[in-house]
Amino acid sequence: MREFLTYLVNGLAVGCGFALIASGLVAVHRVTGVVNFAQGMFAVVAGLSASWLLGVGLPHGVSEVAAVLIATMTGLLTGLIAIGRRGTTPQSSLIVTLGAGVLAYAVEIFVWGDQPRSFPGLPGSLTVAGVGVQRQHLLVIAATAVTFVLLSAFFGRTYLGKALSACASNPYAARVVGIDVTTMGLLAFAIGGLLGGVAGVLVTPLRPISFDSDVTLIVNGFAAAVFGALTRPVLALSGALLLGVAESLAAGYGYAAYQTEIALGLMLVIMVVQSTRRATVLEEST
Amino acid sequence: MTGPPTDGGTEPAQGGGPAEAARSGGTIEVAGLVVTYGSATALDHVTLSVRAGEMVALLGPNGAGKSTLANTLSGIVTPASGTARTGGRLAHIPEGRQLFPDLSVEDNLVLGGWRSRARDPSSVYDLLPRLAELRRRRAGVLSGGEQQMVAFGRALMSRPDVLVVDELSLGLAPMVTRDLAAHLVALNRERGLTVLLIEQNARLAFGVCERAYVLEAGRVVAEGPCAELAANPQVARAYLGGPIEEATP
Numbered sequence: 001m002r003e004f005l006t007y008l009v010n011g012l013a014v015g016c017g018f019a020l021i022a023s024g025l026v027a028v029h030r031v032t033g034v035v036n037f038a039q040g041m042f043a044v045v046a047g048l049s050a051s052w053l054l055g056v057g058l059p060h061g062v063s064e065v066a067a068v069l070i071a072t073m074t075g076l077l078t079g080l081i082a083i084g085r086r087g088t089t090p091q092s093s094l095i096v097t098l099g100a101g102v103l104a105y106a107v108e109i110f111v112w113g114d115q116p117r118s119f120p121g122l123p124g125s126l127t128v129a130g131v132g133v134q135r136q137h138l139l140v141i142a143a144t145a146v147t148f149v150l151l152s153a154f155f156g157r158t159y160l161g162k163a164l165s166a167c168a169s170n171p172y173a174a175r176v177v178g179i180d181v182t183t184m185g186l187l188a189f190a191i192g193g194l195l196g197g198v199a200g201v202l203v204t205p206l207r208p209i210s211f212d213s214d215v216t217l218i219v220n221g222f223a224a225a226v227f228g229a230l231t232r233p234v235l236a237l238s239g240a241l242l243l244g245v246a247e248s249l250a251a252g253y254g255y256a257a258y259q260t261e262i263a264l265g266l267m268l269v270i271m272v273v274q275s276t277r278r279a280t281v282l283e284e285s286t
Numbered sequence: 287m288t289g290p291p292t293d294g295g296t297e298p299a300q301g302g303g304p305a306e307a308a309r310s311g312g313t314i315e316v317a318g319l320v321v322t323y324g325s326a327t328a329l330d331h332v333t334l335s336v337r338a339g340e341m342v343a344l345l346g347p348n349g350a351g352k353s354t355l356a357n358t359l360s361g362i363v364t365p366a367s368g369t370a371r372t373g374g375r376l377a378h379i380p381e382g383r384q385l386f387p388d389l390s391v392e393d394n395l396v397l398g399g400w401r402s403r404a405r406d407p408s409s410v411y412d413l414l415p416r417l418a419e420l421r422r423r424r425a426g427v428l429s430g431g432e433q434q435m436v437a438f439g440r441a442l443m444s445r446p447d448v449l450v451v452d453e454l455s456l457g458l459a460p461m462v463t464r465d466l467a468a469h470l471v472a473l474n475r476e477r478g479l480t481v482l483l484i485e486q487n488a489r490l491a492f493g494v495c496e497r498a499y500v501l502e503a504g505r506v507v508a509e510g511p512c513a514e515l516a517a518n519p520q521v522a523r524a525y526l527g528g529p530i531e532e533a534t535p
Contacts, residue, residue, distance in 0.1 A: 159396070159405070166386045166397050173384040175362050177440065178401035 007252035013137035015244020016144035020199035021221030022236040024192035030168040031188035033090040040214030042196025046071035047204035051117040068197035075193015108211040121205025312374035312447025312480035319368035343491035346501035374447025387426025398440030431462035488525035
């Protein structure tokens with residue numbers, strides 16, 4: 001039982017990282033209709049930046065915040081490339097984000113090298129219900145919870161958040177009322193960069209990160225985002241936690257080599273069941 | 287609902303409620319306007335004008351270019367040549383309402399004030415009390431008439447001097463259309479709001495407007511006082527189903 005609880009907490013922490021990636025995907029897709037496959041790259045940039053900044057002597061806290069800002073700027077730059085040109089379709093933008101992610105490999109290797117990097121997170125552990133839990137795991141879970149609460153308040157309560165939601169709801173109407181949809185899209189990419197950056201600085205102490213770590217992050221983040229239909233952050237959070245826990249349990253009980261496959265297989269089954277249920281509801285309502 | 291003046295139009299009026307529209311005197315001046323979509327010409331050297339405080343109809347069949355003209359005035363469509371200017375702040379009620387269906391009625395209204403930075407919908411609630419009752423409801427679940435009322439209120443949130451209404455009657459019951467038209471007429475007569483009413487329902491348009499333009503295949507093919515146009519056999523046949531004795535709202 002103790003083992004199970006340990007794996008569960010580890011899984012929740014890893015899932016929170018996926019949830020932050022997924023929420024970035026959802027934020028960008030809701031506003032622009034673009035599936036941003038460069039989302040994992042933002043986490044990698046933040047993780048590598050934080051490791052480098054700590055290495056040159058900046059203190060903890062400052063390094064992480066600076067790394068998140070670098071990821072936010074990377075998000076904005078990706079947005080400029082992907083949607084900055086008027087009339088670019090979401091499909092074309094998706095391809096551009098894929099290209100930006102691949103291009104980033106070269107930049108990351110040039111700047112930080114090709115070896116995995118990490119940095120120490122919160123030291124020590126706490127005992128919760130008789131189970132030793134790393135403080136860093138608790139930090140990841142708490143930071144993710146705070147981030148989701150802030151995101152919800154931003155989109156639901158603030159004028160700017162509502163304008164972003166309006167762009168997602170009806171881009172033509174948003175333009176009619178005078179909202180600059182492209183600017184809002186760039187803001188969404190910057191928010192995506194910020195969320196990816198938060199994921200990167202939180203997860204890197206748990207899992208060393210290298211230039212190609214974005215693949216694992218985006219695969220899991222995308223699966224979680226699809227679980228939330230690319231529009232519902234809370235469902236995406238649930239999907240991400242499920243993925244994280246499934247991977248952790250698989251690794252913990254001796255199937256480490258297949259943890260990603262097991263988790264994604266589970267997600268596939270859930271999505272098939274979900275889509276079948278939706279189809280039944282649609283049939284019954286027509 | 288607001289749109290910038292296109293091609294060098296005057297600056298939008300600042301501040302004030304709908305009552306100030308009469309003082310600011312909104313106008314529309316379109317001259318030699320050409321709009322193309324690829325190789326297709328949607329508007330072909332269109333010229334029209336609406337004076338301050340006037341209520342003018344724009345009639346035409348589907349595909350005539352009416353909505354393109356509205357979108358050009360709003361700044362959503364860029365003209366190939368010619369000018370489309372508005373004097374004062376323009377608000378646009380687009381065809382098919384075009385609300386934010388996932389947002390509440392109040393959020394729809396408040397976003398209508400995006401350009402004018404108006405955040406308080408109380409003046410709209412005073413004018414359209416039904417919207418106050420619906421303010422917490424999601425716009426997407428309202429009836430067609432209620433949605434049109436929200437679109438109407440959202441446009442008023444921008445404190446317009448000029449209102450472009452694209453297909454007020456589309457998909458609405460006659461009684462609902464009459465109620466909304468009555469609000470429009472009241473705003474025009476009591477507050478001096480300049481109105482360009484884009485309609486396929488010529489009876490409605492001739493009943494509430496002083497003048498009208500007829501647009502076909504991107505060109506203005508007729509214009510003049512509504513009474514004269516209603517008496518024109520070609521216009522009557524095309525838009526009124528034959529000659530009529532009197533146009534009624």
